[in-house]
Amino acid sequence: MAPDRTLRVALLGCGTVGAEMVRLLHEQSADLTARIGARVELAGIAVRRPGRDRGGLPVDPALFTTDALSLVKRDDVDVVVEVVGGIEPARGWLIEALRAGKSVVTANKALLAEDGAALHAAAAEGGADLYYEAAVAGAIPLLRPLRESLHGDTITRVTGIVNGTTNYILSAMDETGAGFAEALERATELGYAEADPTADIEGFDAAAKAAILASLAFHTRVTAADVYREGITDVSAADVASAAEQGCVIKLLCLAERSGDAVSVRVHPAMIPRSHPLAAVGDAFNAVFVEARAAGELMFYGRGAGGAPTASAVLGDLVAVGRHRLSGVRAAGESAYADLRVRPMxxxxxxxxxxxxxxxxxxxxxxxxxxxxxxxxxxxxxxxxxxxxxxxxxxxxxxxxxxxxxxxxxxxxxxxxxxxxxxxxxxxxx
Amino acid sequence: MAPDRTLRVALLGCGTVGAEMVRLLHEQSADLTARIGARVELAGIAVRRPGRDRGGLPVDPALFTTDALSLVKRDDVDVVVEVVGGIEPARGWLIEALRAGKSVVTANKALLAEDGAALHAAAAEGGADLYYEAAVAGAIPLLRPLRESLHGDTITRVTGIVNGTTNYILSAMDETGAGFAEALERATELGYAEADPTADIEGFDAAAKAAILASLAFHTRVTAADVYREGITDVSAADVASAAEQGCVIKLLCLAERSGDAVSVRVHPAMIPRSHPLAAVGDAFNAVFVEARAAGELMFYGRGAGGAPTASAVLGDLVAVGRHRLSGVRAAGESAYADLRVRPMxxxxxxxxxxxxxxxxxxxxxxxxxxxxxxxxxxxxxxxxxxxxxxxxxxxxxxxxxxxxxxxxxxxxxxxxxxxxxxxxxxxxx
CATH class of the missing domain: 3.30.70.260 (ACT domain)
Structure with a gap:
């Protein structure tokens, strides 16, 4: 415990996840100080629209700025937390931060899936930590186990349900016999699907996560463009009924398999037996099933999205990088040493x-x-x-x-x- | 990569898990070198009976010794891996190693549950790493997520199926209608239960794991003696049928809950609804269900025992402590800062x-x-x-x-x- 030490955090983005972060930092201030060994202080919060009402967030209004890049560059910033999303301008901010030796915690799956290599290179250059547990499967502690706990083992296959919207829709179709359009409408009403659901129902969101998972599981580089992708828009009530007759359910799966010097990474709907642990993953829950040579079958289950679960994952990473900074070390960098070929579908x-x-x-x-x-x-x-x-x-x-x-x-x-x-x-x- | 560097490992114990460790170290030698940044070398293997046939393990017979303490004390040992089990003499060896600044990886749940405090104190004194992923739920990466990924969150409750033998027996009773004695006999025939099954069926094994889980989840110290314990020997076929009538199954659960400044930690059979994610955990599988304030519901599932799964967990820890040694750092020690009261049953x-x-x-x-x-x-x-x-x-x-x-x-x-x-x-x- 060194309560006189502080960890200065620049928060980029103050939407659902960002606002939840601000609340958690405030509420759990004492606990965080104990866990990190330093007080966490917000150095600034970058937002797009300064005038917007922040709903009584427990934070000094003077901390808000629209100039994210200047905030990132400030000398008094130790850690940059990015919850904005999208490729640019986030990529520029994070590369700037990492090169300057500032630790980065991000939930930005699109950026990691498109250009994770650039971020990792900047982290190596600056000797900085890059953590992104929230980018895949929200609050489920998944990347750290893949990255660290299983690194004495050889992972052979990863099968995941990593998109809550499509899992909600397919679960509803299975339970009620509804068709795709009807189930989508219900999901939209309940807030499980966005007004434009394309990224979810066409599998783009799952493909980005598949790329990140495959890169970590097989110690190689896979980008979203390498991932074969089919969405769920063609899954019919008749398909679901046909699956049920065979004792199966239909799930939108992301699959990453290694064989020899190649990986195969794909996202598509598939039938799985009801006795499979993934079959019981209902509603908008996520789960990732991992097969490893020595460990056998493992599964990680939890909430894949939502402000609080995502903020929990970001905060977990913040504690990790905070501890590293205070002890003057950084985590072992990612070792993408395998450099595997991506097998076509x-x-x-x-x-x-x-x-x-x-x-x-x-x-x-x-x-x-x-x-x-x-x-x-x-x-x-x-x-x-x-x-x-x-x-x-x-x-x-x-x-x-x-x-x-x-x-x-x-x-x-x-x-x-x-x-x-x-x-x-x-x-x-x- | 620094292939000229080596990490010297003393292996204490060469039973099922130890032999599997030796095999994995041999088979995955190149991969381990890449992941750690150094070659892993066995400095010695402590066994009780030197003459015993080691079944053609890929290792120089000269490495075997019956003098574990001398092996631990050797200057050329960087890491001590203990897979012997039991309180003494393991405790003495590990305290000696930790005080001398040697990293320790252990699968010894009995020792951690009885006297984890002494090990953690020795680790702090020597500035050494103490890792024990294999001690609870075998190959499931569970302790690291609890210790690290969720440390920005507040865990409110942990509910686990952490004993494979009893889960096998209860699953069989549920599926076949068999009574306890019959199901136990079958489990013994199949090798799921030991000749003396007391530690499993009376809940002692689960209670040790519950103590470790509760300590980690709530950042406090709980020992096996603090855990309320009931086994499954009184669970009858009529109980199982009665549970089924209510849409429930009976599982041997370990539960750790926090309320206010107290924790309640208990192991006993309980009815849970078939719709609960833990209800689908069959055979000898383990799973731990975690409820956290921000993350919501999480579950970790996998093989809880067996030579290969346990060795996988030990090896994962070995890579972690190996990396720490080479970078001259150690993991953040455990922060048992909460010091919560244990509430009586x-x-x-x-x-x-x-x-x-x-x-x-x-x-x-x-x-x-x-x-x-x-x-x-x-x-x-x-x-x-x-x-x-x-x-x-x-x-x-x-x-x-x-x-x-x-x-x-x-x-x-x-x-x-x-x-x-x-x-x-x-x-x-x-």
């Missing part, structure tokens, strides 16, 4: 669940099976149901290259005896 | 589920309700079932001091109209 190894509406006549199964064989895709199970106009085949394949599976489906669509390909979904976790 | 706030076999005559419910009222215990729900000799009352209370609930049950047993108290279980998680 076509080469990823996946399984498909395919539902075909077919003509009810002899030889249909043989014809369909021949198409699979022609693409070297092995069939796991086939179920025939209905007669006449309702005749259907439900096929679940074994693992095969995604390109071979996609080509198989394309050729099935061309068959006369296939009236329609009613549902195509990847299957994971079994 | 009678003052813990709990809910009871009580099943009474009663006489089938008018006024029974009124008589029973009067007993609850006399102890100021509020009833949540009552269900009457059966007639004549099968007449039963199932009562679930609201929260009340455990002593008041226990006194209520004692008085119910004295009533003429109560033929027997068929089942008493605490209820959590709703």
């Amino acid at each position: 076509g080469q990823a190894s996946t399984r498909y669940h395919i539902r075909l509406d077919v003509a009810d006549r002899p030889g249909v199964l043989a014809t369909v099976a021949n198409v699979f064989a022609a693409h070297d895709v092995s069939i796991g199970t086939v179920r025939q149901s209905g007669r006449g106009a309702d005749a259907a085949l439900v096929i679940v394949t074994h693992l095969a290259p995604d390109a071979a599976l996609a080509a198989t489906v394309a050729q099935l669509r061309e068959l006369d005896i296939v009236r329609s390909v009613a549902s195509v979904l990847r299957v994971e976790g079994s | 009678g003052q813990a706030s709990t809910r009871y589920h009580i099943r009474l076999d009663v006489a089938d005559r008018p006024g029974v419910l009124a008589t029973v309700a009067n007993v609850f009222a006399a102890h100021d215990v509020s009833i949540g729900t009552v269900r009457q079932s059966g007639r004549g000799a099968d007449a039963a009352l199932v009562i679930v209370t609201h929260l009340a001091p455990d002593a008041a609930l226990a006194a209520t049950v004692a008085q119910l047993r004295e009533l003429d109209i109560v033929r027997s108290v068929a089942s008493v279980l605490r209820v959590e998680g709703s």
Whole structure:
């Protein structure tokens, strides 16, 4: 304890998370002093609009400024906390701070996923800490375990539910039988989806998080552009019902797998068995399932978003970098020493669940099976149901290259005896 | 990377976990060098019986010694890894190492739960790191998140399934309807229970882990002796069936709660709703559910035991302390600054589920309700079932001091109209 020491923090951004940060810093002031060994003081708060009412935040109004860059450059600032989001101007501020040896705590997943390498390079140059627990899965302590606890082990695969909005929508579709549009509308009413939900429902948000997770899990560099991405807008009530018949649920998964000197990173809806730990992750919760060679299966579960959970993660990082500064050290930098190749989606190894509406006549199964064989895709199970106009085949394949599976489906669509390909979904976790 | 630098490790113990450590150090040698920035070398391996066949471990036989203390004292040892277990002689070795400034990684939950304070004091004295991720919930990265990621937040409650043997037994009872003795026998056959299962089934193992978890979560000192403990030997097939009727499962929970300046730490079987994330934790898996003021609900899930998972956790710690040594720093010591009072079990706030076999005559419910009222215990729900000799009352209370609930049950047993108290279980998680 050294109550005469202070840690001076520049807060960039004062929206939901920033305001919550200000409140937590105020409320937990004594506890933070004890945990860090120094008093935390706000050096300034950079905002876009100075005149906006800050709802009675417990802070001196003189601390607000619209000049973030000058605030970052001030000599009396020890740590920069960024909760603004977006690529620019945040990137410029953080690189400036890190190069000058100021520790940075950020929740900015977009920036990390697009240009984490530049931030890490600036941190190395300035000998500064760069922490970003809040950037993936909100309050769930996840990056630190991946970065530190498991670094004596070899992670083979990470499977996550990292977007609360889509998980809320898919959970609602599973529970109520609603279609996508109806479930989205309900999510918007309840505040789980934004007015423009594109980033969530098209998988962009999950893809950014997948890039950060893959980089950490496999000690390499993966950017958002490397991530194969499909959203959930095409998931139908019939798909959800079809999954339920197989004892499965549909989740928007982010998957990062390592094989040999390559990683495969993808975001898409997939069926998983109800007995899988991820299947029980409901509402807007997040969870990340990690498979490691020695540790086996691990799962981390919690709230992925929201002002207070995100602020909690930021504050945890602030304590860590604060302690490092006071003891005159910094955390071991990230070691992106593996430099793995990113495997294209076509080469990823996946399984498909395919539902075909077919003509009810002899030889249909043989014809369909021949198409699979022609693409070297092995069939796991086939179920025939209905007669006449309702005749259907439900096929679940074994693992095969995604390109071979996609080509198989394309050729099935061309068959006369296939009236329609009613549902195509990847299957994971079994 | 400084491949010319080495980190010299003394390994104390070479049983299941120790042998797995030796194998992992050998197999992952290149990766470890990259992650730590130095080559890891075994300085020696202390064993009890030197002549025992080590099953072709990839290690020079000359490294084995029966003199652990001399090994610990050697000048060329940087880190001591202890996987022997038990209080003595492990305590002496580790205190010697820490005082001499050698970092310690240990999986010894019994020692930490009994005398963690002495180890932490020795670490502070020697300026050395003390890491023990493997001591609780095996491979699950749990202590580091509690110790570091959440230290900007306030944890209010920790609820864990931290003993794999009892979770296996209770899961089997729930799935098959088997009684305790039968499920234990099966667990023993499959190697999930030891020949003498006392430490597991009587809750001693869980109580040690509860003490460590509570100490970390609430920044205070709790020892195993402070923990209220009940095992699962009295859980009957009828209890499990009764829980199932209420939509619940029975789990052996460890609970640590903070209220005001006191903590309550307890281990006992309890009913939890099937919708609770902990209810889905099956087989021998472990999970810890954490509630924090800002972060909300978090859960950590994974394998709690086994050679490889435990070795993974030890290795993760080894990388951390190795990096600290090379950068000439140590982790922030534990700050047990709260010094909270341990509340006796009678003052813990709990809910009871009580099943009474009663006489089938008018006024029974009124008589029973009067007993609850006399102890100021509020009833949540009552269900009457059966007639004549099968007449039963199932009562679930609201929260009340455990002593008041226990006194209520004692008085119910004295009533003429109560033929027997068929089942008493605490209820959590709703």
